[in-house]
Amino acid sequence: ATTNDLRRYPRFNPPQPTFSAWQSANQRLVSRVGNLGLGGLFIRTPEPPPLGTLIQLLLDTSEGEIRARAExxxxxxxxxxxxKIVAMQQDDRARFARWLKRLSHPPNPG
Incomplete structure (x- = not known):
């Protein structure tokens, strides 16, 4: 099975450029988000940390700031x-879910 087959939640590409501030023990950057879903996201960065590294995420969305821990x-x-998102406060998860719902059902123009 491929990684895509194992995903629990669908992934979406943000309609406009979306950025995430993130930090590990020895890096702190702001990077563009490739795609995202309730379970995780792809973050574009030229020098990603090693597998298993825990990072802190901060997404600035139309629903407000969303914070999470990810691996x-x-x-x-x-x-x-x-x-993969491994920890998120309940209110952050609710904002994230609302934002993703909006991304997956964009308003019809006109």
Whole structure:
């Protein structure tokens, strides 16, 4: 099975550029988000941390700031990292779910 087959939640590409501030024990960066879902996201960064690294995430969305802890599950040098959300406060998860719902059902123009 591929990684995509194992995903619990669908992934979405943000309609406009979306960025995440993130930090590990020895890195602190702001990077563009590739795709995302309730279970995790792909963060574009030229030098991703090693697999298993825990990071803190901060997403600034139309629903407000969303904070989470995540673990690096895939790492592609010069491309980025796939991270799995491992901890999130209940109100952050609610904001994240509302934002993803909006991304998956964009309003019809006109």
């Amino acid at each position: 690096v599950k895939s790492s592609r040098p010069k491309e980025g990292m796939g991270v």
